[in-house]
Amino acid sequence: MKRRTMSLVLVTAMGAAMMPGSTLEAVEGPSIEMEKKENPHASVHRPSFPASSWDHPLPSSPVLHPGSIRGAGMRSGPLKAIDPLIEQAIADQVMPGAVTFVARRGHIVQQEAYGYAVRYKDDAFTEIKSPIKMTEHTIFDLASISKIFTTTAAMKLYEDGKFKLDDPVAKYLPEFAANGKEDVTIEQLMTHTSGFTPWIPLYQVDGDRDDRIQHVLQYPLENAPGSTYTYSDLNMITLGALIERLSGMRLDTFVKQEITGPLQMNDTMYNPPAQLKARIAATEYQPWTERGLVWGEVHDESAWSLDGVAGHAGVFSTASDLGKFAHMFLMEGKYGGTRILEPETVELLTENRIPQFPGDDHGLGWELQQGWFMDALSSPSTFGHTGYTGTSIVVNPANQTIAILLTNRVHPTRETVSTSPTRRAFARQVADAIPVASSTKKAERWFAGYGDKLARSMTAEVDLKKAATLSFDTWYRIENTYDNGRLERSTDGENWEELEVFTGESDDWVHKDFSLPKDTKFIRFTYETDNAVNNRGWYVEGAKINKKPLDFDTNEWEKR
Structure with missing residues (x-):
């Protein structure tokens, strides 16, 4: 995973270099020009990048700060489109409210609040007398994003030499060996390959917090360890218990001491105090737990039954605080002058640890390359997570970009429209705001666009009298095998011969030459997508036949 860090002095110098009139100025328009290599026929263009284009960001600030879109090397249009996107989702009752947060290279370029933090008093959508509007400082129940705090906390103990990843969990929690779990490793908990079932209704188990944790530790597996990937709350509840056993502290105390305290994430906590209730987004009306409207305490029933402190859920936070946490990962474990993790540990947390389960790419806690919520920001190195309450975070290291969408979509009931299409659309706008550099300074450039079930073509009539050479430059980040770009030729405009299929990722701009027979009358570029997930897309630039533009x-x- 490529990451770039820099000193504050260098940040200042680079910022000065990007003032208007500088040759390093980041442009606002829809494309970024870049110098062409001396050999225009090379198979891969590797020019210099005078602006912060896709996969080529300038170095990041060591801390987050309010910044300009221009300074971040982004385009304003796609970022402005986030407002109507979220407002429409609220109008469609996907969620009552939301907060968005976008940062690149340490520049916070978009942070907005929409709708209501508290609007209904029951699951019949009965409005309260004085609904509370969402603000940028609203505190959200992060739900399963809490799992990342748990794995990060565990890796602090790993750095201290308290355990090895391949150690059996039962080495430190002997009672965990019950019911055939003696071979489950700590890493298998973090990668959801232990064999546990997804969840159990722990809140229905009699007893106190200790009794319920012991119930999980005694619980049998559904599959053999390492044989399957099954996302499970039980993995993280167990990991939380391991942290408590090894540290001698309750999980919330350890997380505050080792992570949120040093990062000054002052609005991040388990069990927020009553005086913060007015700042907290309400979640669900839960008559089955006899809690009524859940507001100011953890939504997840099992976490609630564990006194609000559990490895799988329980963390409350704001978009700003979560941004700090994400930026720490981008800066290889450091935020400003505060180091939380060693770079090698960050790599362990964010690299794919289970390649044997393609499509379920997973680090130690972080989910990787999951287009269903990352969309065009997705790449092999992109990491993120979602939460059942309607939260999501996406971090794209190659572009030094953070995209956070926090919603209260379970307010007042979980029986609502899925948030995933909104998550995808939000991530897509953020990705589209990061410009793709041009391969040349003068050639026309075409973009196939975004969308589900696309079939977009551009066709040129060429009517050759003799054999000729078609040449063009192309750049693509296309969902591998599911979406495809095609170059085709035809002798009659009805029957088409496929010349090449484009899918997956190109290595920057790639130059292509194709020999065309003399009977070629038409050339066509076609882009087709499936019904879900777009990556950054397909660009074609400078298409020519015998050096004459098409x-x-x-x-x-x-x-x-």
């Missing part, structure tokens, strides 16, 4: 008669692509 004139596309039919074009459904966007000129960028």
Whole structure:
């Protein structure tokens, strides 16, 4: 995973270099030009990048700070489109309210609040007399994003030499060996490959917190350890118990001491005090737990039954605080002058530890390359997580970008529309705000666009009289195998011969040359997508036949 860090002095110098008139100025428009290599026929262009384009960001500030879109090397249009996107989701009753947070290279470029933090008093959508509006400082129940705090806390103990990843859990929690779990390793807990079932109704188990934790530790496996990937709350409840056993502290105390305290994440906590209730987004009306409207305490029933402190859920936070946590990971475990993790530990947390389960890429806690909520920000190195209450975080290291969407979508009931399409659309706008550099300074550039079930073509009539060479440059980040770009030729405009399929990722801008027979009358570029997930897309630039630019008669692509 490539990461870039820099001193504050260098940040200042780079900031000065990006003032208007500088050759390093980040442009606001829809494309970024870059110098072309001396050999235009090389298979891969590797020019210099005078602006902070896709996969080539300038170095990051060591801390987050309010910044300009220009300074972040982003485009304003896609970021401005976030407002109507979230407002429409609220109008469609996807959620009552939301807070968004976008940062790149340490520049906070978008942070907005929408809708209501508290609006209803029951699951019949009966409005309260004085609804509370969402603010940028609203505190959210993060739900399963709490799992990342648990794995990060565990890795603090790992750094202290308290355990090895391949150690059996039962080495430190002997009671865990019950019911055939003696071989489950600590890493298998963190990667959800232990064999546990997804969840159990722990709140229905009699007893106190200790009794319920022991119930989990005694619980049998559903599958053999290491044989399957099954996302499970029981893994993280067990990991939380391990942290408590090894540290001698309750999980909330350890997390505050080792993570949130040093990072000055002052609005991040388990069991927020009553005086903060007015700042907290309400969640669900739960008559089955006899709690009524859950507001100011953890939504998850099992975490609630564990006194609000559990490895799988329980953390409350704001978008700003969560941004600090994410930026610490981008800065290889350091935020400003405060080091939380060693760079090697960050790599363990954010690299794919289970390649044997393709499609379920997972670090130690972090989910990787999950297009269903990361969309166009997704890449092999992108990490993130979601929470059942409607929260999500996406971190794209190659672009030094953080995208956080916090909602209260379970308010007043979980029986609502899925938040995932909104998560995808939000991530897509953030990704589209990061410009793709041009391969040349003068050639026309076309972008296939975004969307589900697309079939977009651009066609040129060429009517060759003799054999010729088609040449162009292309750049693509296309969902591998599920979405495809195709280059085709035809002798009659009805029957098409496939020349090449483009899917997956190109290595920057790639130069292509194709020999065309003399009977070629049409050339067509077609982009097709499935019904879910887009990556950053497909660009074609400088398409020519025998060095003469192509004139596309039919074009459904966007000129960028």
